Amino acid sequence: MPTVSVYVKPFGHIPGLMGLSRSLITQHPMGRPLGAPGDSQRQSAVIEMALGLLTSDGPVITEFPEPYRLP
Secondary structure: OOOOEEEEHHHOOHHHHHOOOEEEEEEOOOOOOOOOOOOHHHHHHHHHHHHHHHHOOOOEEEEEEEEOOOO
């Protein structure tokens, strides 16, 4: 079953250590890997990017390009 993990940058090294197949690293603070509460636009963007990784083969660790923002 294909899976994708979403991590915040301070823990961005974990997917490589664990050998996870697909991971997305965000620049958001700990506890908010998808974005700020109430920021549904940012949360959707992170989820869409993460789901886009499902078509990737092999180990892929990519970073969400936008920094954290408050809604």
